[in-house]
Each structure stands twice: as C-alpha cells, then as structure tokens.
Amino acid sequence: MDHRIYNVAIIGYGGMGSYHVKLMESEPQVAVIGVYDIVEYRMDLAEASGHKTYPSLEAVLADESVDVVLIATPNDVHKEIAIKALQAGKHVICEKPVTITSSDFMDIVEVAKQENRLFSVHQNRRWDDDFRIAKEIIDKKTLGELFHLESRVQGANGIPGDWRQLKAYGGGMLLDWGVHLLDQLLLITDSQIESVAATLSYILGTEVDDGFTSYITFKDGLTALIEVGTTNYVKLPRWYIKGTEGTAVIRDWDLSGEIITRNPDVAHVEPKPIQAGQGLTKTMAPPSEESTLTLPIEKPAPAAQSFYANYISAIEGTSEPVVKNEEVHRVLVLIETIFEAAATKSVIHRSI
Numbered sequence: 001m002d003h004r005i006y007n008v009a010i011i012g013y014g015g016m017g018s019y020h021v022k023l024m025e026s027e028p029q030v031a032v033i034g035v036y037d038i039v040e041y042r043m044d045l046a047e048a049s050g051h052k053t054y055p056s057l058e059a060v061l062a063d064e065s066v067d068v069v070l071i072a073t074p075n076d077v078h079k080e081i082a083i084k085a086l087q088a089g090k091h092v093i094c095e096k097p098v099t100i101t102s103s104d105f106m107d108i109v110e111v112a113k114q115e116n117r118l119f120s121v122h123q124n125r126r127w128d129d130d131f132r133i134a135k136e137i138i139d140k141k142t143l144g145e146l147f148h149l150e151s152r153v154q155g156a157n158g159i160p161g162d163w164r165q166l167k168a169y170g171g172g173m174l175l176d177w178g179v180h181l182l183d184q185l186l187l188i189t190d191s192q193i194e195s196v197a198a199t200l201s202y203i204l205g206t207e208v209d210d211g212f213t214s215y216i217t218f219k220d221g222l223t224a225l226i227e228v229g230t231t232n233y234v235k236l237p238r239w240y241i242k243g244t245e246g247t248a249v250i251r252d253w254d255l256s257g258e259i260i261t262r263n264p265d266v267a268h269v270e271p272k273p274i275q276a277g278q279g280l281t282k283t284m285a286p287p288s289e290e291s292t293l294t295l296p297i298e299k300p301a302p303a304a305q306s307f308y309a310n311y312i313s314a315i316e317g318t319s320e321p322v323v324k325n326e327e328v329h330r331v332l333v334l335i336e337t338i339f340e341a342a343a344t345k346s347v348i349h350r351s352i
C-alpha cells in the first residue's frame, strides 16, 4: 500500500532538533523538508548537512508544503511557536517539557482543537526498553502485587549546556528529566495520586534545581520514589521494584539487573543467621536459594509503533495518539505539585 509522506519542518536545530533528523531517517512516512533556527551558525550546520533553511518562522509557516512543525527549541518558546504553527494550519510535534506550566499547555490544546490539527508531545522515553520491561514485569505480576517502586537517573556532570541552567528558559532537572520519569510513573498505575512530598537540590548553585527527590503516594497504596541527580559520582539503580512476591532491580539502560521471587514450589525455608558487623541477624539475611527463583531482565518485544508512525496514523485517524494530551497535562500538574511541596516543605495532599 502506498503511504503519503508528511513533510516536517524542524524549528530549533540544536542537539535534539538534529537528532530528530536521524530518528526520521528510518520512518517511511515522514521527511525533513527544512530547518529554521534563530542562530546563524546552527543554520549553517543544517545547510552543511544538506537541509533547506528558512529565513524566519513566518517563512516556514507560509510554506504550504510543510505538513508538520517539529519544535525542538528551549522550553520557554514552545508555546508561542506551537500556537502560531497550529493557527497556520500545521500539525505540531513539540519536545518535552511541552510548556513550563499546565495552563500554558491547555492554551495550546485549545488552539489545536479550534484548528482541528494534531498536537502531540515527544515523550520518547515511553519507548525505552528499561521502562517497557519494568512495566511488563509489573503488568504480568511477576512480583505479585506491586507496592513500591523507585525510578531514578543520576549523573555526575552537572546541568549541561546554557539555557538548562536558567529559570526563564524553563531550565532545571525537574522539568528536564523529571518530566520523563513522572510520565513513565503515571503509566504504571491506574490509581490516582494521593500525596506528594519533595525536595529540590541546588548543590551546583545555579538558579534552577540540579536534581530532586520526590515521594509520591497513590490511593491504591502504591508508593514511589522518583529521583534525578546530576552530582552523583556513584549512581543507584535505574529501577528498584517491590511486589508482594519478589523484587526486581534494573541497574541501567543496558538492562543489567535481576528479578528475585519467592519459589512457589518450595515451602518457606528459615533463613540462617549471618554475621552483620558486630552482631548476628536472621532478619537481614538474604533469602535462601532453595526458596527463591532468580530470573534475568529480558529485552522487551519491539513496540507496535514508533512515535512517528503513531503520530502519522493518529493524523490519518487510524490510531489513537500514544502520547495523549490529558496524560501530558497530568504530568505537568504533578510537576507543579512537586515544586509546591518543595517550596513549602510540606506534604501536599491532592488528588491528581
């Protein structure tokens, strides 16, 4: 079957804008038609890579052959560009975090509705293998009933680049990496959030958070610790997941880690006391090998559709968008609540 090809113009040809070019290479239904960036040097780079460049955003929007506008600029200008592009009749893909506030996001969604164009956010980490396998382990109840999870990313290199260190551009790690981890968290359970506690860290002395720790409780009893750090010379595992029948650890994006569960075929074996420091303990002894099963972390099956394939089929009305605007809005409300909990040093009880 012949598929129509959708022409995509990239606004902001920095790290992520140029990465989208690579992503689109393997997508049969999208083609990069051109690039616009406010910095001349970035336009020179785009031209050197063989892309047509536009002299202004208005020139992009006036080009009738542009079907989709892809926004990969710093966060503070996403809203303005998105609204202009939608009003010019373009479909829009926007990088995360889509906006700095949830109400700005709703303004965009309103315009998208009025213009009958598809607006979607590139929450690409929904396609990450580590997240997909963590969700599969939880959904299949490999660990029994899930009651606690920890999801973190940690580096030792501080906040990269320039604008990410500045508040006015929507910098800081809660908006940068937090938006991915929180988006993933909210896909893991159907339960509503009951309360949120959080601290932001300012170890590097910049005006924005260089990391955060948040403790989120859900109405069904699930608790979640979500953490981002940029000052961690030794990092903790990417995922730590506890269920009533076992525990899983996924150490890194390479899927190193293991699952240990109770062996249903073996009656409980009393642990033997172990030497622990200056004392003996049975409580903290590891489970006996006979009474547990150790399973590997396996690579998940490929996703049914890529982000782009899904976006195009959603334009054509043959699929629902994987990244739904209501989900994006809920994550932004959660981010606002984390900022509030950290600023007020209190536990915020709110149904989200």
Ligand code: NAD
Pocket (backbone or CB within 6 Å): 011, 012, 013, 014, 015, 016, 017, 036, 037, 038, 039, 042, 071, 072, 073, 074, 075, 077, 095, 096, 097, 122, 123, 124, 161, 163, 176
């Ligand atoms: P970057 O600084 O490398 O690139 C941003 C580019 O936008 C620069 O070339 C800059 O000149 C240009 N720009 C700034 N204002 C502009 C405007 N008004 N019009 C046109 N161009 C403009 O930043 P980046 O790391 O590429 O991040 C860009 C966006 O992508 C951010 O929203 C970021 O959060 C997101 N991002 C997403 C992922 C992901 O995995 N989804 C990864 C990295 C970045």
